Amino acid sequence: MTTPPDTTLWPDYSSPRSLAAIEEVPLAARNLPASTYAVLDRAAEQWPDRPAVTFLPRAEDWKAGRTRTYAQLRAEVHRIANLFRSHGLERGQAVGLISPNTALLPSALLAAQTTGIAAPVNPHLPAAHITELLQLARARILVAAGPELDPDVWRTALSVAAELRPAALYALRPTGAQGPGPALGALPGTVLGYLDAAMAELPDPRPATPPAASDLAAVFHTGGTTGAPKLAAHTQANEVVDAWSIAANSLLDEQSVLLAGLPLFHVNALVVTLLAPMLRGQHVVWTGPLGYREPALYGHIWTIVEHYRISAMSAVPTVYSVLAQLPVNADISSMRFAVVGASALPEAVRTAFTRNTGVELCEGYGLTEATCATARSFTGHDHRPGSVGQRLPYQQIKTALVDPRGEWQDLPAGAPGVLLVKGPTVFAGYVTGHGPEGLRLDGGTIRDGWLDTGDLARVDEDGFIHLLGRAKDLIIRGGHNIDPAVIEDALLQHPYITAASAVGRPDRHAGEVPIVYVTLAPDVPKELTGPDVLIAHARTVLHESAAVPKDVIVLDSLPVTAVGKPTKVPLRIRTLKQTVLDELAAAGLPADPSGVDCHLDGARVTVTVPRPASAADAEQITTALGRYTFGWAFTQL
Known part of the structure; x- marks a missing residue:
């Protein structure tokens, strides 16, 4: 049975013209849940028997998905939260999550946010990198892919645990695994066990002290607006407000079913395909542990859409580039639209996908430092070609010029400049360390509440963002x-x-x-x-x-960041280094490539080359490289 719409919580949001009416009601009057746990608790109370999530073990076994209702999902979260508390987890401490997607991972993530802070990381990062991130996050407990799910990740988790000495390391099993798992061995000072077995022994009472809106919910690793690896901290309110802004889409109702295939260490997967559907009581079908990276998925994806009556999906442009070439061999008339984000959508991909499927792409724009989404586009006559969408409710945007002294000069509507964002989804800051009160945060590029996105854009009078590239990528x-x-x-x-x-x-x-x-x-x-x-x-x-x-x-592949986003940094370094080597060779001074070092700091590049033994050779190099605008220097002998 469909619940009558709550117009306070769910106003009409069917067109760009809806924005002004939505914002006539203050955000505080929307009665949003205070935390991600409160989102789950509300869903379990309103729709206890409704399917919440279905996890597919892998593409070929798409009929063998494991489904849990909202009541079952809440009971899982309660048990895991109690398990975490039994190990002394406190509000300012983190649970490191090192795993591809599997059936218990969302419950573990939500339980971490209920009791402390979730710190999901890309499980395929080097162990030393994961250790550094989780040490910074103050991780007390680790949850990782077990040896059945991904043996390489389990070995990484053991290596990380040996360095961090957490109170416990729990292994996740593949979706639908039966019987006992293989022995996990022992790690001095750390409890090792399977999460499903450990949680089964605990009761499921509600948390005595649920998180407050201002508490930290998660830290996500990101390239940051300057490209350096950082941990971005989200409050509970950040995530709830952003998820509500996405869930308020009037094109979907409570009966809509979503397809999810992005990894849960990415904010898009958390906000768009976990929290937002939970606010509406929607059903989400999750693909196997490899998600959209599983080659076999593309032989079954249209059948999956038909079987589960998928209404919408969320993916990145490269996924839609593949789907644009894939014959539609099933009834996909249930699809209302498809969401695309994380990187710029080429117009050629948009056109080809819609021509092949009849489904429109709804583009979004956002960044981890603004929780996830800042703008959304519309379908049909309300689509604005060339725009990544209109700003979401209660988020402010503008463009500014940054002068040589670093001062911001505001620009009028339509004028190109650096895009700034302000509002309830701007993150709490980058993690710089921790002390007695919990994690220490630095606001980074936030000034007077305005976040410098590092993107060049123009914003029209209706609040639509037209991206003009990254400031450092021009x-x-x-x-x-x-x-x-x-x-x-x-x-x-x-x-x-x-x-x-x-x-x-x-x-x-x-x-x-x-x-x-x-x-x-x-x-x-x-x-x-x-x-x-x-x-x-x-x-x-x-x-x-x-x-x-x-x-x-x-190239065989283009580089991506630790969270799977396309990045130009390695390509810029490669190009710069090759230019230097070519110049040295042309000057008759072949150089050892390992001796040429290139660094990027935003848009600025610097190069160092070995100082030659003779003054004449040094002068030749100075003349050759002095013709360029990049900064360079000799390394010390």
């Missing part, structure tokens, strides 16, 4: 700003190119010229994908001659 050719996304979209229109990333190559005359790194579809003819052929293709598509790339380089 290619500046002879004083002319070139958006790399324009070049990438042109290359992606080539039938054999599956991904593209444009960067600036240092140039002695123009400062920078564009080049592009691409990946290709398998088994394509080499004579049709050479640099000259691909450059010629780009020239026919691009309207701006300055944007035509000087080179196209084919």
